[in-house]
Amino acid sequence: MKILNTFFFVLLFYFNLYSQILISPYIVYTDEKNKVNNFIVQNESNDNYEVSVSFTFGYPVSDSTGQIVMKYFDNDSSQTSSINNYIRAFPKKFILSPKKRQVIRLTVKAPDTLSAGTYWTRIVTSAVPFTEQVDTTHTGITARIKFVLNQVTTCLYRVGDAESGVKILDYQLTPDSNMTILTVNLERIGNSPFIGNLILKVQDEKGNVIKELKEYIPLYFNLMKKIQIDLTDLEKGKKYFLNITAVNTEKEDIPESNLKIIQVPNEKIPFEISKK
Secondary structure, X not given: OHHHHHHHHHHHHHHXXXXXXXXXXXXXXXXXXXXXXXXXXXXXXOOOEEEXXXXXXXXXXXXXXXXXXXXXXXXXXXXXXXXXXXXXXXXXXXXXXXXXXEEEEEEEOOOOOOOOEEEEEEEEEEEEEXXXXXXXOOOOOOXXXXXXXXXXXXXXXXXXXXXXXXXXXXXXXXXXXXXXXXXXXXXXXXXXXXXXXXXXXXXXXXXXEEEEEEEEEEEOOEEEEEEEEEOOOOOOOOEEEEEEEEXXXXXXXOHXXXXXXXXXXXXXXXXXXXXX
């Protein structure tokens, strides 16, 4: 019971810490003409926090179940989309007082030889409760647990004509009780990630939309998604269509560097509800 209580205490402390240190925005946009931009770290607690900023390279991939996980690279020298070597943060480390906010300036000093497209890094903002060290002489052994909150956001850097789109490589519909499971393999086209939603519409033979679903797709290279579609509201023995398209949902704060969407899917898959 003591172990269980300790676990819940740690879990509660972690979620409380997460809600106290706020970061905005989650995506910082820069480009070759606007190489400097900011994000804000805000301390909503009543305690001092020691905050540090670092960078790592990674992007979302799919696991075997179709769930999205982040893949990070310890050595990103072979990753041509990384700006880790070019980006700097100021301040990089600081003490954030209660109810205060700190503006972090990001500067990208990338060479002019980069090809057109979008480059990126992950911003790791680490926060730990700050306690001043007191120089006292004592006997015995003490243990102190330090909880470190790492929040990961993104910085994008546009060069030239940034273009993106979504291509469906293949798909499969698998009936399962009162639902069907759509397995779809997606490929990014163009020179930039596609961050948006996959839009699924179930239509009858007359084209009426029976139901609509949205599925988030951070498509940096390739993704495999498995999506459950509830069929309980559909009539047995009738024919339907599943229409698949995509929409970009990025909201850039650098208007002149807006991403151009060059292709989205418009797939129409027929299927029938079994009478059984």
